[in-house]
Amino acid sequence: MNLLITNIKELLQVREPNILKVSGSEMKELPTIKNAWLLIEGNKIADYGSMENIPEIAADETIDATGKIVLPTWCDSHTHIVYAGNRELEFADRINGLSYEEIANRGGGILNSAKTLQDTPEDEVYDQSAKRLEEVMKLGTGGVEIKSGYGLTEEAELKMLRVIRKLRENYDLPVKSTFLGAHAIPKNYKNDPDAYMDLVINEILPEVAKEDLAQYIDIFCEKGYFSLDDTHRLLSAAREYGLKPKIHVNQFNAIGGVKAGVEHDALSVDHLEVMNDEDIEVLKGSQTMPVALPSCSLFLSIPYTPARRILEAGLPLALATDFNPGSTPSGNMNLVVSLACIKMKMTPEEAINAATINGAYAMELSETHGSITKGKFANFIITKEIPSYTFLPYAFGTNSIESVYINGKIV
Numbered sequence: 464m465n466l467l468i469t470n471i472k473e474l475l476q477v478r479e480p481n482i483l484k485v486s487g488s489e490m491k492e493l494p495t496i497k498n499a500w501l502l503i504e505g506n507k508i509a510d511y512g513s514m515e516n517i518p519e520i521a522a523d524e525t526i527d528a529t530g531k532i533v534l535p536t537w538c539d540s541h542t543h544i545v546y547a548g549n550r551e552l553e554f555a556d557r558i559n560g561l562s563y564e565e566i567a568n569r570g571g572g573i574l575n576s577a578k579t580l581q582d583t584p585e586d587e588v589y590d591q592s593a594k595r596l597e598e599v600m601k602l603g604t605g606g607v608e609i610k611s612g613y614g615l616t617e618e619a620e621l622k623m624l625r626v627i628r629k630l631r632e633n634y635d636l637p638v639k640s641t642f643l644g645a646h647a648i649p650k651n652y653k654n655d656p657d658a659y660m661d662l663v664i665n666e667i668l669p670e671v672a673k674e675d676l677a678q679y680i681d682i683f684c685e686k687g688y689f690s691l692d693d694t695h696r697l698l699s700a701a702r703e704y705g706l707k708p709k710i711h712v713n714q715f716n717a718i719g720g721v722k723a724g725v726e727h728d729a730l731s732v733d734h735l736e737v738m739n740d741e742d743i744e745v746l747k748g749s750q751t752m753p754v755a756l757p758s759c760s761l762f763l764s765i766p767y768t769p770a771r772r773i774l775e776a777g778l779p780l781a782l783a784t785d786f787n788p789g790s791t792p793s794g795n796m797n798l799v800v801s802l803a804c805i806k807m808k809m810t811p812e813e814a815i816n817a818a819t820i821n822g823a824y825a826m827e828l829s830e831t832h833g834s835i836t837k838g839k840f841a842n843f844i845i846t847k848e849i850p851s852y853t854f855l856p857y858a859f860g861t862n863s864i865e866s867v868y869i870n871g872k873i874v
């Protein structure tokens with residue numbers, strides 16, 4: 464089955480296959496072809512070019528994209544899409560003056576979601592999560608990472624990871640899975656957090672590896688959650704099972720999590736709302752992708768990741784949603800791209816690079832996803848008729864997407 468798209472106002476993020484991420488000033492450039500065509504064969508991108516030189520193509524289906532922009536689907540490298548229930552009551556508590564921290568200290572927060580998840584049957588967790596996944600696919604997400612971390616017991620963590628596996632089996636987009644058993648210390652381990660780390664490392668992790676339920680390891684390295692020692696211990700243990708780190712660091716405090724991540728060759732270090740100069744220095748020369756989560760900053764009214772400092776240091780940056788019930792009940796990558804421009808002062812070109820090719824890198828997908836490249840999977844967005852690609856982040860509440868294709872098929 465061949466699909467030909469003609470008269471594309473502008474085809475974005477057209478890259479050679481060897482570009483796996485873009486850094487620093489390279490992020491200012493977004494390679495495009497104006498007045499373009501794009502040919503899809505089966506589930507792959509076969510060819511593209513300018514309408515001025517379009518060859519004779521016998522296509523099964525042709526779409527006229529006059530006035531519309533085509534770009535690769537968003538790559539959302541940090542989500543907690545698998546959860547049960549919601550936390551809208553805590554949202555109201557925060558409006559009435561309680562902080563995220565105060566709510567967590569009262570047994571709300573992650574522990575609240577863990578209780579709900581433990582009490583919800585696996586098929587129901589699956590149904591709730593599948594709905595969210597379908598929603599974000601329609602919003603243009605064509606590759607996603609999903610974490611456990613609302614189980615906090617062996618049984619419930621494995622339940623979450625099995626749900627992620629089932630989502631991968633049932634949906635066409637790539638779904639990467641991360642084991643986040645070290646997300647919060649359960650109430651019954653409050654006075655002996657080391658014993659909880661023992662459980663995660665000695666009991667749950669081997670089971671996760673045995674059932675091949677995760678590609679990555681994560682930990683919430685933060686005051687009041689898990690220490691640097693816990694982080695080193697867990698990441699060393701996970702390496703034995705071949706799980707690469709993608710870790711939560713520097714959300715509220717800079718306690719050395721970025722350095723720990725880099726020392727363990729983390730694929731990404733995520734959040735980074737609070738960054739000191741050493742954190743930026745240590746990332747230079749590493750292969751670790753910094754990941755910003757601006758919807759979380761919006762929802763919690765916390766600082767935004769200092770994108771300009773990161774990019775001016777020559778580093779790359781990826782953008783992701785952090786979709787979860789507590790700090791970011793939104794999986795909308797279009798909003799993330801807008802917030803990156805509005806609040807983090809990223810240019811539209813930088814933000815689109817961060818949300819596509821760099822997002823793909825942050826889940827080891829950039830050889831197959833994240834750009835319009837011959838041979839990559841045919842995951843792309845066709846916009847409505849819009850004046851320019853800058854309109855996408857500018858019109859921040861508007862849905863500018865007309866259709867989304869994953870593996871060459873409309874979502």
Ligand SMILES: N=CN[C@@H](CCC(=O)O)C(=O)O
Pocket residue numbers: 572573576683711714759785787788789790791
């Ligand atoms: N910060 C840690 N974990 C999630 C929030 C979890 C929650 O509040 O449920 C995050 O990335 O923001």
Ligand SMILES: [Zn+2]
Pocket residue numbers: 541542543711785787
């Ligand atoms: Zn998160």
